Amino acid sequence: MKNVARYQREIPQRYRLEAGKCTSCGYIAFPPRLICPKCKSKNFETIKLSDEGKILTFTIIRVSAEQFSKQTPFAVGIIELNDGVKITTQIVDTELDKIEIGKKVKIVFRKIQEDGHAGILCYGYKAIML
Template identity: 70%
Template sequence: MITARYHREIPQRYRLEAGKCSTCQHVAFPPRPVCPKCKGRSFETVRLSEEGKIVTFTIVRVASEKFSKQTPYAVGIVELQEGIRITTQIVDAELDKIEVGQRVKLVFRRVQEDGRAGILCYGYKAIIA
């Protein structure tokens, strides 16, 4: 992940900042320049809640090189209280005890690192509530 892209995504990765359409109130995460519902172009920045539930998940046993030392690990789709769905790792959990529908909360974790000497990238992950 290049530094500039990581820096650009900080408001979403760190603070779950979404765009709420001033016209139709649709919440887009990540924010969009044009509302997908009403084509409006005016947005208010809102922070999503850090609580949600697991919609579905899978266990990754063969991962890309950056994540290969973490296998096996869980990745799931989590629906936050606002109805927004995000893809995230589900961590600090015994893998055979993760279930669809479980309540989770989002925590701040290291997501990846750019090799031994590059930048460290942080963001949200889910833990069982």
């Protein structure tokens, strides 16, 4: 399912949290976009997002899609990073009942999923509790 080109083109975002910052209005696009949704500018500079933030909302996934079934139950939340960008990510290395809205987290580099037995290993970001 995950063909290599499709996976590889997302690497800057998933491995290094690279985003596009609009040079006109300062809007941060993650992932990068071609046009700013706020001011319609097409000029962006590449920045690295903050790797710390807080939990805005979360859930525990107990019934998952096939490729995540070995990981269940696992937590997924929406994290607001310190620069205001929001991302959806797993919250790991914690007892599930310790997770609360408002708690601080740090973004780390982890394996996300495997594409079957013979496919590529897929990496990206997850959050750990601070």
